[in-house]
Amino acid sequence: MTTPVEVRYFAAAAEAAGRGAEQVLLPAGTTVGGLLDLLAERHGPALRDVAARCALLVDGVLHRDRDAPVGAPTRVDVLPPFAGG
Template identity: 85%
Template sequence: MTTTDPDRTTPATTPARVVEVRYFAAAAEAAGCDAEQVDVPAGTTVGGLLDALVARHGPALRDVAARCALLVDGVLHRDRDEQVGAPDRVDVLPPFAGG
């Protein structure tokens, strides 16, 4: 017989935050879209977010993302181990050339 104990609590899990991810130039071409809404769990790192985006869009984005800068709410993040926190927007920016 299975019973439930109302006094026993289950640890709360932090829900994912829905974040707007915007892609520019070659990143948009590789992703096949200019922007999308992505669930970003608490504690996600820059590397984890990039890996999740690559898993969604495939090897073309992997190749571009390796050279991209990531702006998290307008702040540059390059360290793959850095946590992204709870952003509202992430911009994936490939290198730009111009003159």
């Protein structure tokens, strides 16, 4: 089973992905790391490099642990470190 998710990219992540948002189908049981890997496969090494430093907001809840499951969210925000972060 898959879940359609809106993925929004911000700052350096948007630049690396070449877009501000997209729809992604997530397989059941996807982890934070699995989602970041899937996005890097879609958009290449520039996003992989940025994603290694990103945190995710999954339906508004901060996720940093790559092994944490993302569940069945409706929206995921990819947040690179901002100035001073």
